[in-house]
Amino acid sequence: MALCGEFHTYPAPGLIIGVSMVEYARELLSIRPGEKIYAVCETPKCLPDALQVILHCTCGNNRLRIVRAGRFAFTVNRASEESMARGFRIFVDQEKLKTWPTLLAWFTHDSCFDKKTMTDRLFEEILTAGQQILSSERVRVPVHKKEWWSTKICESCGQMVPSTFMSGGVCAACADKYYELE
Structure with a gap:
């Protein structure tokens, strides 16, 4: 937990829940230390750091893909030579949260949650609840094999880009420009 908090820069509530989720996944998959595991995380917030x-x-x-679905969940699986890999999807179960009123208020972003007066109780509930708020389901996920690529020059920016990131002669960054030059 301490390493996760240091990496994240502080022990955020979502990070602490994430640690419990990852530990649950380790149990379900019987993950051995150092084993190569793949994950797809359904939120960019806190959980990927765990x-x-x-x-x-x-x-x-x-070995980590982030899908901005807004759900506090992830899937984990081992490497596979098949086109699909068996794994588990771990998620915070909304029904199970009902037992923990402060955690439920925080998790659902309810206006009744007061950060100034309820944070201690929130952490207490998170630590007490642990894996009790989690559920899992067996899943199969597509295995993305490494693709062969060659270097191409983007017609828009003139920079070298792997061919797998090009569409219609333009790189993904130029196609969906996330910055502008000054």
């Missing part, structure tokens, strides 16, 4: 620190799934090593 996956990165504990399971060493990162975007950089291509």
Whole structure:
């Protein structure tokens, strides 16, 4: 937990829940230390950091994908030579949250949650609840094999880009420009 908090820069409530979720996933898959695991996280908030620190799934090593679905959930699976891999999807179960009123108010972003007066109780409920607020389901996820690529030059920016990131002669960054030059 301490390493996750340090990596995240503070022990956020979502991060602490994420640690419980990753530990639950480790139990379900019987993950051995150092084993190569793949994950798809359904939120960019807090949860990916627990996956990165504990399971060493990162975007950089291509073992973590983030899908901006807004759900506090992820799937985990082992590598597979098949086109689909068996794994588990772990999620915060809204029915189980009902037992924990402060946690439910925080999690649902209810206006009754007062950060100034309820934070201590929130952390108490998170730590007490642990895995009791979680559910899982067996899933199959598509295995994305490494694609062969060649270098192409983007017609818009003139920079070298792997061919797999090009569409119609333009790189993904130019097609969906996220910045503008000054």
